[in-house]
Amino acid sequence: MKFTLELEEFALLLLGIFAFSQLSFSWWWFLVLFFTPDFGMIGYLFNRRIGAITYNLCHHRGIAVLIWFAGFYLKDELFQLIGVILFSHAAFDRILGYGLKTQKGFKFTHLGEIGN
Numbered sequence: 001m002k003f004t005l006e007l008e009e010f011a012l013l014l015l016g017i018f019a020f021s022q023l024s025f026s027w028w029w030f031l032v033l034f035f036t037p038d039f040g041m042i043g044y045l046f047n048r049r050i051g052a053i054t055y056n057l058c059h060h061r062g063i064a065v066l067i068w069f070a071g072f073y074l075k076d077e078l079f080q081l082i083g084v085i086l087f088s089h090a091a092f093d094r095i096l097g098y099g100l101k102t103q104k105g106f107k108f109t110h111l112g113e114i115g116n
Contacts, residue, residue: 012087013088015087020084037059037086040056040058040059041054048106049103055100059086059089067086068083068087070083099111
């Protein structure tokens, strides 16, 4: 089952790459911005609750899709770019086994405990 989930996330990553290819930005933007959602981990400097909230805001595919749709509706490629980066990064993280965080701690995710 784990392989099937990883394959599904890989397909979603490819979808994100395709969506980026439809924008007018140079490819180096994708590479430079790809790991920016990880800045959501900064919340862990305060406590586990804030860390989980900030991390999840930056890694939630629903939020990514809403931002992309807002950009599509408003014809604003910057919003579309932000949505695509968030979406693609979330898929990449889930391939690696990193899911949305619980308030229990960084290694506790909706996919299970990291490392198990």
